[in-house]
Amino acid sequence: MMDTRKLLHFTETVDQGSISKAAQSLRISQPALTKSLRLLEKELEVELLVRSSSGVTVTEFGRSLYAHARAVEAEMEHARAEIRQLSGNGKSHVKIGVLPSISGNLFARAIAQVIKFLPDLEIRVYEGVHCELMSAIRRREYDFVVAMADRFEPDPGPTLRYRIVLRDQLRIIARAGHPLDGLDAVTCADLIKFPWVHPVIGAAHRPILGLLFMESGIEPPRAQVECASVQFAKTVMATSDALGLMPDHTIEPDIKAGTLCCLPIISEHLQRTVGLYYSVHRPLTPAAKAVMREIERICGGSLHGGRFS
Structure with a gap:
């Protein structure tokens, strides 16, 4: 052995x-x-x-x-925690991987609610781009991950199960008062004139943006800035003429605060579906199911195959 x-x-x-x-x-x-x-x-x-x-x-x-x-290693850690819990010497714990564009608003609100009614639960949250999260859940490093679904993961394979939790609208974002702010119509030809903040390589937003520009016959903009931090990207956009692509819920507080704005670009490509993935080889614990149910409630999505029980 x-x-x-x-x-x-x-x-x-x-x-x-x-x-x-x-x-x-x-x-x-x-x-x-x-x-x-x-x-x-x-x-x-x-x-x-x-x-x-x-x-x-x-x-x-x-x-x-x-x-x-x-x-x-992940299975050994999971086994040790479960044994400690069964013996009364440990607390319940959940280990979750999540997209950066989900973690800061909807996901954080769900976790905040969970710790209110499960005060003894220990939750560990790790951010990662889609490809990293999917590799990690296949290695059973997490109880579950929150990642892209449908066209970005058309066939998760026999070792994974998933539920759709959110259908997201993506927006082209700029600072309030940007030269494109307030226009009735904005085209890809207008967007290409400005610098862009992109997620790091491996993030699912990049191909979405590529589809939008290719539909107009224009080469997608190069990334002048790449980052894995949503807050960093928002700060760069709020203090420069740089543009970016983010989901509605991520920039909602910034819109209300008057620091960022959504440009009037409408396209079927600017949508994404988010799912909760877990491994069939790592059964969901009651604590993990409780967290999943709260994420579903906060996101307001419908799940394939019913709710987690």
């Missing part, structure tokens, strides 16, 4: 990018870590890491093992 300590040593080395940094993080000696990694490679009879003076590079075999090792 594979030693879980060796798997931990391996994943930490991949995460740190070097054996010396991983040894410091794990608080073991570098020779001990090197020996552990060599034994793991000998056991599997493949090379997992390519060592160099600048650090380590993961091989194809290593990438495959890394995904499985992360799943094992």
Whole structure:
């Protein structure tokens, strides 16, 4: 049987990018870590890491093992928490991955309600772009994730289940008083004249924006600024002529405050569907179901296949 300590040593080395940094993080000696990694490679009879003076590079075999090792670590963490809870020595906990454009408003409001009626529940929330979240839920690192659905994830595969929770309207955003603010009509030709703030590569908004511009026969705007932070993007837009794409609910407080505005661009492409995904190999706990139900209530969406029970 594979030693879980060796798997931990391996994943930490991949995460740190070097054996010396991983040894410091794990608080073991570098020779001990090197020996552990060599034994793991000998056991599997493949090379997992390519060592160099600048650090380590993961091989194809290593990438495959890394995904499985992360799943094992997540299951072990889940098992320890469940056993502590059953023995009366631990609290219920839920680990959730969520899109940055969802976390700041609707999702946060749902969590705020949950902690009112479940004060002993521990909730851990991690933001990530769509592709990162889907990879993580397939590795069973979360109880569930809030990510894009439909055209962005047409076939989640046999290991995942999902519920539609929100159908979102996306808007082209600018600062109040922007040169395009107040116009009766705005075209893609107008939009291309200004700098843009884009989500990082891997975020689902980028292909949505591409579809909008390609429909008009115009090359999509390049990203002058890329970021994973919704608040950072909103601040850049509020203090410059930069434009961005965000869902209605994300910029609602800024519209009311008079710092941002929605430009009059209407397109069937400026829509998205958001779902809750969970793994069939990691059964939902009562606590996870409670959080899901509150997210559904706050979002006001309908779920395929009924409510979580």
